[in-house]
Amino acid sequence: MDTENLRSFLEVAEHGSFTVAASRLNLAQSTVSARIRGLEEQLGRRLFVRDRDGVTLTPAGRQFLPHAASITRTWEQSRQDIAVPDGYETLLRFTAPAYLWERITSPWVEWMRARRPNVALRLEGSFPDQAIDQLSEGLLDICILYLPRPHPGIVYETLAVDQVVLVQHAAQTKPWTENYMLMDWGLEFRIEHDRAFAGMVKPAISAGLVFIGLQHVLSQHAAAYLPLSAVSGHLERGEMRRIADAPVFQRPIYLAYPANPASSDVLDVALTGLRRLASDWTDDHGFSEGDRSLGMDGRI
Structure with missing residues (x-):
């Protein structure tokens, strides 16, 4: 699972907007949308519902949220741990x-x-x-x-x-x-x-x-x-x-x-x-x- 997809998911979940998430990640909105689609295909579940008020998590998205955050933290910590200079x-x-x-x-x-x-x-x-x-x-x-x-x-x-x-x-x-x-x-x-x-x-x-x-x-x-x-x-x-x-x-x-x-x-x-x-x-x-x-x- 691509951790960049997880980052996009977490940003959209936090801000309720693909546009805001794309701005914060310095990406095109289409790129963020493609990442979310790829993540949904991997999981076999829809993660977001789009409505007039923005973007909200589906029940599956709410269940996945703490796992995505945990995976991302673990990945960041692993990168830090192996970053000890020679x-x-x-x-x-x-x-x-x-x-x-x-x-x-x-x-x-x-x-x-x-x-x-x-x-x-x-x-x-x-x-x-x-x-x-x-x-x-x-x-x-x-x-x-x-x-x-x-x-x-x-x-x-x-x-x-x-x-x-x-x-x-x-x-x-x-x-x-x-x-x-x-x-x-x-x-x-x-x-x-x-x-x-x-x-x-x-x-x-x-x-x-x-x-x-x-x-x-x-x-x-x-x-x-x-x-x-x-x-x-x-x-x-x-x-x-x-x-x-x-x-x-x-x-x-x-x-x-x-x-x-x-x-x-x-x-x-x-x-x-x-x-x-x-x-x-x-x-x-x-x-x-x-x-x-x-x-x-x-x-x-």
Whole structure:
């Protein structure tokens, strides 16, 4: 069974549209339709019904859906497992927010190369929800993220606590409220933010990624709440300034990793390096070592 046919099936099932599936797969709609027909011929069952509201799964399609997802995940994991470069014993896959590269990721790569030179490293980029799914499916080994999602078999551990501060571009002369981007750091932050700025009109622009907020402040001469660890260099260079007397919020940074890893020795070395790097990140950058009592299997 062609896994590309399965991918097309999963996309159509998720979006209820051959057109959307073709766009996401960067294929012609006729190609997606041909793949679905081929899959239906192999299975001897119709998988979709087309009606005015779009495309819906038949009973056979609904039965086949979890099998298709499982086969596709297994295939992807198999590809990852055999992708270890020649001369290395195993592969460790890691993802973290891009702005932590200088403080965490790059020094951690040096740590691993010095202590486990026989381990190949793959640095991934993904959104938090995708990263958790990839961890659970064995496609990632370690993830650093802000908003953990409880999942069986995954351990969450507080790596550190970052300060989130209100900054504005140094060239912004008007009040910061006139060009303010609201950063969505989760429900707890939104509640605290609304309490602190009860009379504020809801900003027209919002975002949930540090990179987007940082680039917006720099390019649009705007203001936003951003992690101090992400803006400390810009503050030191005079590109940004902190808003005096603005509340400072605390934002935990979490490590996530499998409860039962395939190679526990390699994972232990990798986690030890990340913990030491976080511990060495001094308080003058707004980064303090967190309470590590939350390392519970699938619970926060």
